[in-house]
Amino acid sequence: MLKQIAGMLLAMTAITPAVAFEPTKPVEFVVTSGPGGGTDNFARTVQSIIAKHKLMDAPVVVTNKGGGSGAEGFVYAAGYKGDPYKLTFGTNNEYLLPSVAAVPYKPEDLTPVAALALDEFLVWVNGKSEVNDIKTFVTAAKAEPKAIQFGGSQSKDTDQILVSTIAETTGAEFRYIPFKSGGEAAVQLAGGHIDANVNNPNENRGQWQAGMVKPLCVFRPDRFPKSEPVHDGKGWSDIPTCAEAGLAIDSYRMPRTVWLPAGVDEDAVKFYQDVLKKVSETSEWADYVAKTSQTSQFLAGGDFTTYQTSDRENVRKVLKREGWLVE
Amino acid sequence: MGNFSYLMDGFSTIITWHHILIMIVGVMLGILVGVLPGLGAPNGVSLLLPLTFTMDPISAIILLSCMYWGALFGGSTTSILFNIPGEPSSVATTFDGYPMAKNGQATRALTLAFMSAGIGALAGVIMITLLSTWVAGFALQFSSPEFFAVYFLAFASFIGMSGNAPAKTLVTMMLGFAFATVGMDTISGGLRLTFGIPDLIKGVSFLVAVMGLFGIGELLLTTEEGLRFDGIKARVRIVDVLKALKEMPRYSWSILRSTVIGIWMGITPAGPTAASFMSYGLARRFAKDKSGFGKGDPRGIVSPETADHSAGTAALLPMLALGVPGSATAAVMMGGLMIWGLTPGPMLFIDRPDFVWGLIASMYLGNVVAVVLVLATVPIYASILRVPFSIVGPVIVAIIFSGAYQIANSTFDMWLVLGFGILGYLFKKLDYPIAPLVLAMVLGDKAEDAFRQSMLMSNGSLSIFWSNPLVTGIMALGLLMLLWPILANAVGVRNLRRRAAGHSAKI
Numbered sequence: 029m030l031k032q033i034a035g036m037l038l039a040m041t042a043i044t045p046a047v048a049f050e051p052t053k054p055v056e057f058v059v060t061s062g063p064g065g066g067t068d069n070f071a072r073t074v075q076s077i078i079a080k081h082k083l084m085d086a087p088v089v090v091t092n093k094g095g096g097s098g099a100e101g102f103v104y105a106a107g108y109k110g111d112p113y114k115l116t117f118g119t120n121n122e123y124l125l126p127s128v129a130a131v132p133y134k135p136e137d138l139t140p141v142a143a144l145a146l147d148e149f150l151v152w153v154n155g156k157s158e159v160n161d162i163k164t165f166v167t168a169a170k171a172e173p174k175a176i177q178f179g180g181s182q183s184k185d186t187d188q189i190l191v192s193t194i195a196e197t198t199g200a201e202f203r204y205i206p207f208k209s210g211g212e213a214a215v216q217l218a219g220g221h222i223d224a225n226v227n228n229p230n231e232n233r234g235q236w237q238a239g240m241v242k243p244l245c246v247f248r249p250d251r252f253p254k255s256e257p258v259h260d261g262k263g264w265s266d267i268p269t270c271a272e273a274g275l276a277i278d279s280y281r282m283p284r285t286v287w288l289p290a291g292v293d294e295d296a297v298k299f300y301q302d303v304l305k306k307v308s309e310t311s312e313w314a315d316y317v318a319k320t321s322q323t324s325q326f327l328a329g330g331d332f333t334t335y336q337t338s339d340r341e342n343v344r345k346v347l348k349r350e351g352w353l354v355e
Numbered sequence: 356m357g358n359f360s361y362l363m364d365g366f367s368t369i370i371t372w373h374h375i376l377i378m379i380v381g382v383m384l385g386i387l388v389g390v391l392p393g394l395g396a397p398n399g400v401s402l403l404l405p406l407t408f409t410m411d412p413i414s415a416i417i418l419l420s421c422m423y424w425g426a427l428f429g430g431s432t433t434s435i436l437f438n439i440p441g442e443p444s445s446v447a448t449t450f451d452g453y454p455m456a457k458n459g460q461a462t463r464a465l466t467l468a469f470m471s472a473g474i475g476a477l478a479g480v481i482m483i484t485l486l487s488t489w490v491a492g493f494a495l496q497f498s499s500p501e502f503f504a505v506y507f508l509a510f511a512s513f514i515g516m517s518g519n520a521p522a523k524t525l526v527t528m529m530l531g532f533a534f535a536t537v538g539m540d541t542i543s544g545g546l547r548l549t550f551g552i553p554d555l556i557k558g559v560s561f562l563v564a565v566m567g568l569f570g571i572g573e574l575l576l577t578t579e580e581g582l583r584f585d586g587i588k589a590r591v592r593i594v595d596v597l598k599a600l601k602e603m604p605r606y607s608w609s610i611l612r613s614t615v616i617g618i619w620m621g622i623t624p625a626g627p628t629a630a631s632f633m634s635y636g637l638a639r640r641f642a643k644d645k646s647g648f649g650k651g652d653p654r655g656i657v658s659p660e661t662a663d664h665s666a667g668t669a670a671l672l673p674m675l676a677l678g679v680p681g682s683a684t685a686a687v688m689m690g691g692l693m694i695w696g697l698t699p700g701p702m703l704f705i706d707r708p709d710f711v712w713g714l715i716a717s718m719y720l721g722n723v724v725a726v727v728l729v730l731a732t733v734p735i736y737a738s739i740l741r742v743p744f745s746i747v748g749p750v751i752v753a754i755i756f757s758g759a760y761q762i763a764n765s766t767f768d769m770w771l772v773l774g775f776g777i778l779g780y781l782f783k784k785l786d787y788p789i790a791p792l793v794l795a796m797v798l799g800d801k802a803e804d805a806f807r808q809s810m811l812m813s814n815g816s817l818s819i820f821w822s823n824p825l826v827t828g829i830m831a832l833g834l835l836m837l838l839w840p841i842l843a844n845a846v847g848v849r850n851l852r853r854r855a856a857g858h859s860a861k862i
Contacts, residue, residue, distance in 0.1 A: 063401050064686030069693055076408045076694070091764055092401070095557020096539035096546065100763075103553045129539070129546055132553045177812060183544030205499075205811050206542055208804065215677050221498035221812075230693075234677075234700015319696065352544075 049112060049295035051086035058091055058105050058116040060098030065209070066147065066228065068092060070284045071117040073316045074144075077307045084303055097121060097182055099131040106137035108289045112296035115141070116287040120186070123340055128184040128352050137290050141297055142304045143283040143327040143335065145317055147228045148252075149190055150267065151244040151275075152236075154220050162244045163274045165224070169200035178202045179213035179222040186282050187213075189346045190226045190247070196349065197276055217241050228282070229264065229321030245270040247280035252321065264321055283327070283335065301328045362484055365712030369720065374417055378717065381418045382725045385425020389442070390433055391758060396426035396442065396684040398761065404691055412695040413713045419691060420671075420714065421721040423684050424476070427667060428729045431468045431660060432736055436461060437751055439570040443561055444627035444663045446793050447635040449569060451648065451655025458651050461737040462592075466599035466730065467653055468660045471610055473726035475661035478614045479621060479668025480718045487672060487704065490622050494673045497623060499808035500819045504829035505620070506802035509629040511836040513636035513794055523787045531795025534559045535803070542807045554767035561796050563759050567772040568789050570755045572779025574748060596733050606657045609638055617662035621669025627662070628797050632790075634662030640839070668718065675703055675711060 057075060061067035075088050093101035098121045105116040116122075116138060123135040151162060159165045169176045180187025183206040191204050205222060207213045210231035216222045217232075218240035225232070235241040239259050245268050246252065252264035271278050286304060288297060307313055308326045317324040327335055347353045368374075388399030400419050407415035430442035435452035448468060455464040483490075514524065537548045538558030549555040603610075613634040620630035638658035639648045648655050674685045677700065692699050697707060704711050739747070759772040782789055813819035821827045835842075 062686065063397060064688075064690035069690055072404065072690065072694060076405060079405065080408075090401070090405075093557070093763065095763070097544070099539065100557040103556060107553075128544055131546070131556065132551065183540070183542055185544065188544075203811065205808055206544070207808070208541055215495065216498060218677070219495035219498060234698045234702060237698070237706075238701035240701060315696075319693070 049293060049299045051084065051113065051299075053113060054087045054089050055084070055113050055115055056089050056091060058093055058101045058114055060094060060101035060116065060118040060121065061092070062094035063092050065094060066230065067094075067098070067117050067119060067284070069316075069320070070145075073313070074117075074286075074304070074307055077310050077312050078303065080312065081306070081310060083306050096129075096131065097125060097185060099125050099129065099133070102138065102287075103131065103133045105287065105289050106133040109137075110291040111289050112292045112299075114289055115300060116289075118285050118287065119147070119282050120285065120336075120339055120343075122285060122287060123336060124185070124343060126354075127344065127347055128354060130354050138287040139290055139292055139297060140332050140336065141286040141288055141300050141328065143285045143325065143332055144304060144308050144313075145284040145322040146281040146325050147230075147284060147320075147322045148246055148248055149186075149226050149228060149280050149282070150232075150246045151194075151224060151270070152217060152227055152232050152241045153224050153244060154217055155235075155239045155242050156220070157223075157242070159244070160242075161268075161273055162270060165244055166198045166200055166275065169202060170198070173201040174203050176200075176202050176224060177205055177222045179205045179207055179216050179225045180227075181208070181210040181213055182206055184347075184350075184352050187226050189343055190280050192346050192350055193277060193280065194226075194275065196346070214241070230319075233258070233321070243267045245273045245275060247277055248323075249279045255318070255321075281323070283339070284322070304328075358484055358487060361708055361712040362716060364709070365714075365716030366720075368413065368709060368713045369417065369717050374414065374717070375720070375724070377414055377418050378421045378721050378724050379728070381421030382425035382428075382721065382728055385422035385427075385725075386429040386432075386729065387425075388422070389426035389429020389431075391754060396423050396430075397687055399426055400684055400687045400691075404687065404694075407691060408694060412692075412697060412710055415691065415695060416688070416710070416714050417717045417721070419688050420717060421725070423667075423688075424718075424721050424725045425728075426684075427664060428469060428472060428725055431472060432465065432729075435464045435468060435656075436736065436739060437570065437747075438573040439751070439755065440565050443565070443797055444631050444667065445659075446565055446569075446628070446790070447631040447659035448656060448663070450635060450659075450790065451650070451652050453573075454649065455651030455653070455656065456737075456740065460651070461740050462595040462733055463599040463653075464651075464656055465733045465736060466596045467603070467606075467656050469726060469729045469733070470600060470603055471606070471613075471657040471661040472664040473722055474610055475614055475617055475664035475666075476668045476722040477719070478661075479618060479665040480715065480722070482618050482622075482665075482669055483672050483715055483718075487676065490672050490676070494622055494677055496825055499805045499812060500822065500826045501623075501829065502625070503802060503805035503809055504820060504826050504833060505623050505625040506629065506798050506805065508829055508833040508836065509620075509625065509633045509798060510794065510802070511833040512633045512640075513791070514837060520786070520788075524791050527782070527787050527789065528791040528795045531792035532799045532803075534564065534792075535796050535799030541800075541804050542811075552767075554765055557763060557765075558800075559771065559796075560762050560768065561793075562762055563768045563771050564775050564796055565793060566755050566759055567775025568779035568782070568793070570751065571772060571776025572783060572789075574751060575776060575780040576783055577744065578748070593734060596730060602653070603657075606654055609654045609658050610661050612637065612641075613658045613661035614665050617665030618669045620662070621666035622672060625666075626670060627664070627666040630666035631659035631663040632794050635659045668722075671718075675699060675714075676701060 057071050059068050059071045071090060075090055078084050093104050098118055101116060102122060105114045108114045125131050126135055153159050178191045188204050191202055195202055210227045213225045214227055214232045214235055217225050218235045232241055236259050247270050251269055254265045255263050257263040305326055399422055430445040431448050434440045434445045434448040435456050438449050438453040440446040440449055452464045537555055540547050616634045617630045635658055638654050639645055689699050756769050759768045809819050820830050
């Protein structure tokens, strides 16, 4: 019966191709992080912008499925093959997780919709540390192999991959200590229990304002755009890029991504791409991006695929070298 | 006394009809989500969050934090009436609260719980007012070894409580640890004990376990014990509320001890769950007459409730001052802060004193509002027990299963709840204690993470747990607690007994 109706509907859309997809029941935003996490803030900001500008008639329901570093949410969405009412929010963990853990989904089980922003990574040290630039930091690390403790969020995830990349590039050796979240790594650094972390700007901003931690360099291809000073007259734009400060990693960033289950209609993907594109053009979005020091960058279709391919290749190299790859 | 004048400013900001109305609405909503197990404070707060996007930050935080207080009170209500803890931290309240309600003293149990909870919360706020600057710095001294030491202390102070069968305690505790390891491991990033079942990736939710172990287990037992399908005949009168209030001063020593434990666990920040368990364990240990515990001893209600709420309140301070959420609810609120355009962290106190002190002032007022509201409605809650079991029983089953589903929108969890229910029933039949399992499930993975992080920091040397005065002190206290029964036995058991006998003779 359902199949017949679906068939009829399909036939109708075939006759009138102008009638595009339009959600007619609540859309579920599946958030692959716990409440309060970076992905949660991302999804809820999108939700609030959609509601405010009425970009979609159907109501939105947000559910947090952050278990297993987000695997819970991706597995859940992958189970709704062809369902255009499950919009999943994540980072590059969508295609990273299946490479490092035996999770029961493949990256191909989800259809990429768009990436809306790139979150940055920086090297941070304690505010009272005598180290003021990345070169001195690396020299000190080389002098005493495995003495420097890098804290980060989770294991074999973006943070540890970056630390491993720094080690590989410079020849220094670090000890990596995984915590539950970037917030925990931030407090441990502020308390001087670890030597450094590679947190996103938003995770360390509060501590930097108070001078408890300080940034050494940022893994962006260029400096941050000009903004208000944060601490001691210094602002985000005063932070040198790691490449210019002598650490030869040009760029390391994390995309904020949106997905649909595999097998959905092209129309549905197009519809959400349009909505998200409109979201990314509002002043509220610009506000969110500025406040969290991310870079707004709308990627969809071919651009997004190209981005993923190169990101995956870079990450795979590290995973292979460290022996973390799960086949 | 800078803090005091800030606080007065805070009060002048929040004492408006608009804000007081928001408080009342928040508390009422909170009680509602707290009473429905599974919905709970974190879910309730995140459901409400989109509504606050258009509000000013102070009204928004008042609404959310009052909802939190309400949910905490609501959680105690179901613990006492139905043996179903709405929040992890109110598990310890079920140990004596439920038996007391079953004996026909539901009003007394609820009043004692609400009153001591209110006292605990106020003590927590007073501590925040007086010590905010000092505490923020103190919490920074905590790293993985210190956290492990605190969890160790919580385990140690609780361990002797089911003294009769240490082997059984050990078995259930180990089972709890095993359940806590299911899912993604923080340290290695691998999956453990998932057996290829996708639904196990997120781990076994603690709430699913307690709803099954306590709620379903209890229902099975009640049904078996002679199918008592009529309600409890006890009359519910307002006078009983007043009577219970009058006996509060008798427990001042328990309240004082629990407040200290609660505040300490809140700022360290090990959280309200550890605090309530520890406080219950200590209340039992230091009681001269232990026979009433587990059967409805008032001290077994007052102690965990006071500690739970003073810790829950005190835990908001690390969140504001350091940007570390002490609980899931605090994490949602922190997400809210960012959306409203505030950065949680050390500078919040300096940049937005109006917001911080408005919130603190609202904590005083919000808790008073909450206590008044819940005390006024105690007779209504208590009279639920007069409804025949043949009606209440099925309703509880329905609530438990829908609650289990709501935690993660997962139908698998409903099967888990059933499984835990049968386990709970068997445990009760075979006289295995459930509490150690629950404690191990709640603190197990945190303790494990902290231990393994410490080992990474020290290159595998246990000496890190004696590396500074703070961690040494907590570890020593933990060891003392662990060995206390043996020590007490060896040294002065006869002494104590004689003194206790003399004491009771005087009365």
